[in-house]
Amino acid sequence: MSREQDDLLRRGIGMTSQRTRERLIQRLYEEGLSNARVLEVIRRTPRHLFVDEALAHRAYEDTALPIGHNQTISQPYMVARMSELLLAAGPLDKVLEIGTGSGYQTAVLAQLVERVFSVERIQALQDRAKERLSELNLRNVVFRWGDGWEGWSALAPYNGIIVTAAAAEVPQALLDQLAPGGRLVIPVGAGDVQQLMLIVREENGFSRHMLDAVRFVPLLNGPLG
Template sequence: MDVHGIGMTSRRTRDRLIQRLREEGIRDERVLEAILHVPRHVFVDEALASRAYEDTALPIGHGQTISQPYIVALMTQALLAGGRLKKVLEVGTGSGYQTAVLAGMVDEIYSVERIEPLMKLARKRLREIGCRNVHIKLSDGSWGWKEHAPYDGIIVTAAPAAVPPALLEQLAPGGRLVIPVGGPTMQELLLVQQTDKGPVQERLELVNFVPLVRDSL
């Protein structure tokens, strides 16, 4: 597996993506470095590898997508704005790309994915590129991963109609939750901070994510 890339996945191509992200307002150098060095082409089908460093979402099968790099950068920047996080919950492993971007900047990631083939492939890819601080399980993301709570940060990569109460319950005091919330075609990306007076929401941007599907207990 070539994690460095050639041709359309080369360093020059990645540099152009980073320049675009800077122009779109991404300022956190840690995030830009992670986007630069994480091999996004590894997380897409080989037929789409030539498009891996375009600033666009791409299909990964099962009705899911790998998020646009700008959105990955924006969500990661918002999550880390309060400083380095020790323990992060990711809801929706998907391709594993968002997981890989975060992995070098937090101590431990607990990630849940409800589609088994995606979970297995993401686990394999993350292992291959050397991510050793990621724990993945097959689960309905709206329930979180209670056994390892509370989390300093929670990042959600699919959109519920409202913030799932279970996720707020698993957010540590002072913790940050980044989540898209809304209908099937357009949502608001929210930053929710857990304060001593309860959760406080900040709207970041309009986004378009696949719905967060909730399984029954």
């Protein structure tokens, strides 16, 4: 990482003190997260840039916050947890993200993997996310406005796929776009009954692992201007 990029990523420490960020990282560690790279990226990524100014004072709380359009920025624990699951088998060079949202998870991934391809159905959200990542000088992300249920077949396959909204069932298109050995991390379920699922594409099919109980906004169909 260049010194310029590091300076940009550290911007705003005066608004939300370094001590506040360190407390967040300590809490994540105490909750069982242990990937040093992931925790360091969470620590230095300025989450307050991804929320409305009125909520900036809460940016380093371990909680989801509204970002408009009935969407939320995921709590830091869940961003770190899903990133750890995605990277558990080793480095990844090509990751598909379904649900750009605020761009916070996108920014974290961009510092952990070689390339990120991010799909968002709400154009206004994605436009703002593009601006934020550009300001942070994160240049290894390609965006698409479209239906997350369809993935991004033109650029498949992907070594990793991460979904930031809950699907009633796992979209077949995402399974089809997963490379051999690739990992898909997705919340599955309807309403308040959701579980985080890890799916690995193996030689003779897919292995599925049901993990944490979670609560995400629903994964909806169709692009929205």
